[in-house]
Amino acid sequence: MHAYANPTRFLAIARPLTPWLLGVGLLLLLIGAWAGLTQVPGDYKQGETARILYVHVPSAWLGMGGWTALAITGLVQLVWRHPLAGIAARAVAVPGMLFTALCLATGSIWGKPTWGTWWEWDGRMTSMLVLLFLYAGFIALTSGDEGQRQGGSLSRGAAIYALVGAINIPIINRSVVWWNSLHQGPSITLGGSSIDNALLWPLGLTLLGFSFLFGAIVLMRMRRIIADNRVAARLRRLADDEGI
């Protein structure tokens, strides 16, 4: 794992990978959006509003996946002190929060015509809102801290916060099973999907498309942090040479 501790080695892979992820992701998203909006029928009961699921479901998946990644980087930071762990965590937090917000917004827009309300404090919605606040806390905790000025590593507090916050992820996932809720139960489980195949396939495209896009954003943000580190290091050297 420490083979990629050297940013140069990491950049050798990240640089060519970024445009590929971005390009393929956008292409899949375009096809998925076109298919989801024009090629498949609406739902038998909800009609056209069901189509929001092609954005809502990938957003929920990435919001939760983002925090799972934060928890892993927190563990890697605490145990192995890997130099890329903190950089990755800082890069993931903002798009993770963005997709969580997108999930809440699309869910609310869907909830009004379907349930008859924008917002209710049921288990699923409340735990997802908690995830949004957890992201805000992590970003506040890691913005402008000591680590940001020195290579991007996470402080012990931030790493522990990322790990502890991960408890919310299984709670979000199980919230509709443990507690009766306004939000429906899981449609897609290991046992199969209760979304008919005629409506399901564009979801695969947008899910992959958003995921690739997320990956591209994370790589771009990681590269920027590494570039900032290099500039800072060079300025320090320059100042030393000048004897300031």
Add this chain to the structure above:
Amino acid sequence: MKAKHQRLILALVALVGVAGAGVLAASALRDEAAYFRTPVEIQDGKATVGEAMRLGGMVAAGSIKRQSDGLTIRFVATDGKASVPVEYMGIVPDLFGEESGMVADGRMRADGTFVADRILAKHDERYMPPQMGEMPKGVAKAQQKT
């Protein structure tokens, strides 16, 4: 033992501890965090008359009756084991209908009727094209499986 192994074990033990605490808290909240109560819970006496609560269940087939004032509806909410008559005056969401889920805010009246102040429609986890929704449920289910 190397320092990083110590840290790994420490982190994993802490993680298991915190996860355990989370599961305990979640199971303790089982009843409190429930968004609504079901008809069978009301039958078992888990609701007192006049207490503000939510009732969730399926609207029984053929049970929606509009009252003579033209505004009030009465229907039966059921969970398959028990059923509760519901009375509501107001506008229901578009997706409210017989044989589909609903959640009502309101309170129990002494005569065993649930008086709702507000009704929400609950959607289930099935999504399918309109042609399949019109088929009898068994056929649509069988087709879904193929």
